Amino acid sequence: MSCLRECRRLDYRRLRLSVGAVAWSVAISLTGGEAMVTRDETISRNGSTRATAYAMSCKVITAGNTTFVAWLDHVADIQVRSLNRETGVWSETVLVGKGVDNHSGPAITMDSRGHLHIVYGPHHGPFNFQTTQRPHDVSAWSPVEEVGVFATYPSLVCGPDDTLHLTYRGGDMPRRLMYQRRPKGGNWSDPVEVVDSKAPSGYTQYGNALAVDAANTLHLVFHIYDRHPAGGKAAGYLTSTDAGRTWQTAEGVRVALPATPGTPCFFAQSPELDMRTSNVALSPQGRPFVFTSHLKQRPPGATLWSHDGTAWRRRDLLPEISKAFPERAVAMHGTLTFDTSGRLYLAIVTGSPSGGGWGSPSWEAALLVSDDQGQTFETCALADANPQVPAWLLNVERPYSHRPIDTPMLLYTRGGPGKGCTGGDCTTVHAVTLRDPEE
Secondary structure: OOOOEEEOOEEEEEEEEEEOOEEEEEEEEOOOOOOOEEEEEEEEEEEOOOOOOOOOOOOEEEEOOEEEEEEEEOOOEEEEEEEEOOOOEEOOOEEEEEOOOOOOOOEEEEOOOOOEEEEEOOOOOOEEEEEEEEOOEEEEEOOOEEEOOOOEEEEEEEOOOOOEEEEEEEOOOOOEEEEEEEOOOOOOOOOEEEEOOOOOOOOEEOOOEEEEOOOOOEEEEEEEEEEOOEEEEEEEEEEEOOOOOOEEOOOOOEEOOOEOOOOOOEEEEOOOOOEEEOOOEEOOOOOEEEEEEEOOOOOOEEEEEEEOOOOEEEEEOHHHHHHHOOOOEEEEEEEEEEOOOOOEEEEEEEEOOOOOOOOOOOOEEEEEEEOOOOOOOEEEEOOOOOOOOOEEEEEEOOOOOOOOOOOOEEEEEEOOOOOOOOOOOOEEEEEEEEOOOOO
16 A cells, blocks of 8 residues: 545555556445545556647547557657556557657547547647558558658647647747648648737747637637747637638637737636636637636636637636645646536646746646536545655546547656756656546
């Protein structure tokens, strides 16, 4: 038996085992309460310092009884494995390709025929794009195609008509938020500038995250970070009903591209803010949900945003974190998703109320679950606390195409951020299985 983990209304220990190439742990109830986490498996001990980053890139997909995961091994190896959910047996790890540094991480999606599609580095692209040669089989991939202009941070989704949609940070300096699509059997479209920070020079970043619904409508959330002064000063949302040809606000107002800080598509905006956005998740009613982390705030906090068809609604998440984890605050943004029942899962990283710095050893992974779309939450730690090594870079399973998902799996990285884009020790990559609430 290893360390006791306390969850709000939950209490359990973890039995640590090792089977073959996968180390795993099982949550065992001590008091009759049911644990949220049933299994935490180490799927790689050679992870990159950004093994499961970043939030806009989907890295977990389940089709039928098979879950597919993708991550970045040290320094920049693009790895994929599959898990048979009935037997609990993992496939061998498949090396798909190589990037150049820890910003080369993959984004995956799947089409209606069961073919996986993957986009990955190099840092400042063009990206490499590949497709599995056979449905539901990651052992063989198509030759590499290139897509993107000076591209980093991919978000890739597949619509009901099997059109692929891709956003990324790219273009000339200072970089923009870019969009391209690839119809079934076709070629990638020319890149389109969707958002421009209008920064006069230097570094920019957007947190560009896509989702697609059953009506083939695209949903895009993003922030604008630049260094004039340094900070994420705006968080916005755009939607497209015509495969990315035109874009509009949540209220249906068409915007001229590229959107800029003066465009009325932002739900939070101030020169005093420093925000980052999560991915975007769609409720069963088709409403967009996103959360923002607030890094200048003390203690650092987070806000859950949702659009009800008329206006954006907000929910402060810091009280939930403080109640479940006294003396802790929000360290960085994470990811969120809905399951088939409408249950909302929000994976987030907690840390010191004073901040603590990027990838601080004190950072810990947590899960917030809501059965009422964010009005109330049940909260639990996702990983055993280790004050020397952070558990972070949370990446929760999302729907591929428009298909709803059952209880999601998620990935996280255990290990420090290293120095720069190539330095640092190897990390461990973890796959977490959550309890099916119907069992």
